[in-house]
Amino acid sequence: MAAIGSRSKLGDILWPVVAWTVALIFFFPIFWMVFTSFKTDADAVKPEFLFFFTPTLENYLNMTENYDYWRFAINSVITASFATIFALAVGVPAAYAMAFNPTKRTKDVLVWMLSTKMLPAAAVLYPMTYLTKNFLNIFDTHFLVILVLCLINLPIVIWMLFTYFKEIPKEIIEAGQMDGVNTWGEIKDILLPLAWGGLASTALLCFIFCWNEAYWTVRLTTTEAATLSKLIEGNRAPEGLFFGRLSAVSTAAVGPIVVLGWFCQKQLVQGLTFGAVK
């Protein structure tokens, strides 16, 4: 009888191989990007220099000197941070209301919020560009980028917070009511301390999504509010394919968020599985 849980010898060998293969396939583009970023543009396209080449920091030096990397980076930090803060400021009360005072329509509202994510962004490209440029005059401003990033991530933020808040027993909130806390006290003294882990992973995920957002940040900015996505985009098209430089820019753009993700792995896993793993 093959006992449940005791895997076969073959499986012991096979699964790690499969896991490593998949991991390497996923990792390869990143590896290649980092590798290429240390090559000159000329070397980057030559097959014979694929693995053996003279590393250079030229691309990175170029980037900070000529392309104003830090301005883009600071814009990314500002827009992603404020968008996350605003999304939480709206999301916490919204999720609180739906988790602890649900009505018959709460589920519908939640589904409706999620449904906004199903609209293809390209469908509203023209109205968004026209309105912000010619009508509202907020094109290429931090305000616009923050607003857009906040709004497109709000459904996810509310869904995640709702799921976390749902896990808090209602009786604890009621005990708080019996003890005389007001709504703000309920949130501040009971809800947030209890949902701290969930809140942190939601904030982190929202920040990452904001940082990585490219569709709107590329199209609704030119210079003033342009983020790192725009920097990558800008290094691609106009002067042909400068792979070395493009790789350096990309590495510098994804670097901070990868490092952040690395340090917050635990919260991320919890966040991505929506609290299912404790």
Next chain:
Amino acid sequence: MASLTLRNVRKRYEAAEVIHGVDLDIEDGEFVVFVGPSGCGKSTLLRMIAGLEEISDGSVSIGETEVNEVAASKRGVAMVFQTYALYPHMTVYKNMAFGLKQAKTPADEIDRRVRAAADILQITDYLDRSPRHLSGGQRQRVAIGRAIVRDPKVFLFDEPLSNLDAALRVQTRLEIARLHERLKTTMIYVTHDQVEAMTLADKIVVLRDGVIEQVGSPIALYEKPQNAFVAQFIGSPKMNFFAASDLSKKAAKVLKTDLTDDMQIGLRPEHMQVCKAADAVVTGTLELVENLGEVALVHLITDTGASFIAKTEKPPKEAKGEAISFTIAPELAHYFDKDSGQRLEG
């Protein structure tokens, strides 16, 4: 300390009414137990008194004051939840102090009251621990402590023992009884366990489907249940019910009552006595014996197919499949209307 008055209290969710006009008077210092099967509305009623559920209609008054529109924390009531509902991120001390802090009580007063309550409940040693590191019984004491420090006019308990194991339940039940003795505060206690109701209550309120079936002292409910539902709910094992046709021909004579077909006859298992076949009120075929040591529960079935239980001091000598006859003292028999279930005074 205060009395409590419920007048025509109703609760509706959308169109569905779940509490259908409850009237109840609770005296100052009384220990009242709401009892009934799950879904009878006992918890809802308690939560309406607590201020956690809106009162759709009627009025709830604590002392002389109607509290329908008063916030839960301002009603002078404290609640102990079934799940304890302690704040997991606070120490025991902070859990107990939280309510007083909200009420802006001075720190030294908070400290005095928390320590006094901890002393009563013997949890002084745990004050700095977090609830996570306490056993179920200890958590329930903290929950009770949190209620005590607020010095409420009325204590509300929502099935406080159902999450505890059997031994601890008996012990905590005793402690709650002692606490009532000591504090002499009005207490309302919700349970589905009739033993808890019988042992703790000055007054039991039996609820079914959002209606009060009977209010009375435990012994009154046991001796004079107003209807078949209460009769079956109070007492363990449950009262046996028979139709007149299930009983022997001599039954009417022994019970000194005219037995009719529109009547249910209720005989408690503990009141039934083995007798000679000639004197039987009811005769049944032995199906199963549960020997509990001090007593035996004898399961039987009549010729007409009615099952019943008799509680006897010793297990019967008869083997499975043999007939046993029982009689009962006439004053211990109960009669109910077959259709309405209401008690018939015979």
